[in-house]
Amino acid sequence: MGHHHLATLTAIAAARKAGGTQVHRIEILLAAAAVVFCAQSPGASNAADPRYPDWPCVQAKVPEISVAAVWDGPPIEQLANNWQNEPRIRDLVIRLSARRTPMDEAQKSIVEFLTGDAAAKAEKGKQLFAGLFETLNSQRNDIMNGLERLARREKELAEQIKSDTSALHALQDKSPPDQARIDELQKKKDADLLGK
Numbered sequence: 001m002g003h004h005h006l007a008t009l010t011a012i013a014a015a016r017k018a019g020g021t022q023v024h025r026i027e028i029l030l031a032a033a034a035v036v037f038c039a040q041s042p043g044a045s046n047a048a049d050p051r052y053p054d055w056p057c058v059q060a061k062v063p064e065i066s067v068a069a070v071w072d073g074p075p076i077e078q079l080a081n082n083w084q085n086e087p088r089i090r091d092l093v094i095r096l097s098a099r100r101t102p103m104d105e106a107q108k109s110i111v112e113f114l115t116g117d118a119a120a121k122a123e124k125g126k127q128l129f130a131g132l133f134e135t136l137n138s139q140r141n142d143i144m145n146g147l148e149r150l151a152r153r154e155k156e157l158a159e160q161i162k163s164d165t166s167a168l169h170a171l172q173d174k175s176p177p178d179q180a181r182i183d184e185l186q187k188k189k190d191a192d193l194l195g196k
Contacts, residue, residue, distance in 0.1 A: 056151035061144070065137055074122070076130040083131035088113070089124070093131035097139065157192060164189045 048060040055061040067076060083089045092113055096106050113128065114121045168185045171178055 052148070054148040054151045054155075055144075056147055056154075063141075063144070065133075065140070067133060071129060071133070073129065074126060076126055076133070079127055079130040080134075083127040083134075086127065089127050089131055092128065093135050096132060097135040161189060161192055164192070 048058055049055065052061040052063075083093065092109060095101060096109065110128070114124055116124070164185055168182065168189065171182045171185065
């Protein structure tokens with residue numbers, strides 16, 4: 001599903017929490033139709049690359065950032081995990097890689113860390129970059145995996161809602177209708193739509 005459909009479902013959930021029950025059933029039916037439509041439409045997947053069918057973004061997935069794409073300094077491959085052996089560097093990498101660290105604070109910490117003569121600064125800078133690159137690439141990978149898990153769950157939920165809707169229609173068409181089962185299935189479908 002695209003971000004427009006997620007926004008619709010989010011708005012419905014917010015209206016429900018705010019006490020909007022008058023139009024609740026209509027909103028749920030419209031959202032269900034949108035979910036089923038998205039699941040059935042040939043372009044339902046926004047994946048820009050068929051190798052990553054669960055990638056939900058229209059931008060091509062770049063699984064890993066290469067060092068050369070962001071660093072034109074000396075090679076850091078030989079420093080792979082050496083930076084972790086230096087407590088001051090390890091602590092600074094943890095602090096700098098935290099998303100809650102303000103940029104000005106990060107810059108100040110780096111300036112304070114890079115002391116000494118030119119050779120010492122270059123070595124410290126190399127180790128710090130190696131640690132930040134490894135840590136941030138790992139965090140980025142975790143986030144991307146989370147996005148793909150979310151996309152898979154959305155597809156599964158859309159299929160479940162589609163299946164429940166078909167079953168609900170079949171129950172409603174039965175003579176006599178099984179009202180208890182219809183109500184149960186309707187509640188389940190409503191809960192699925194609202195993410196409960």
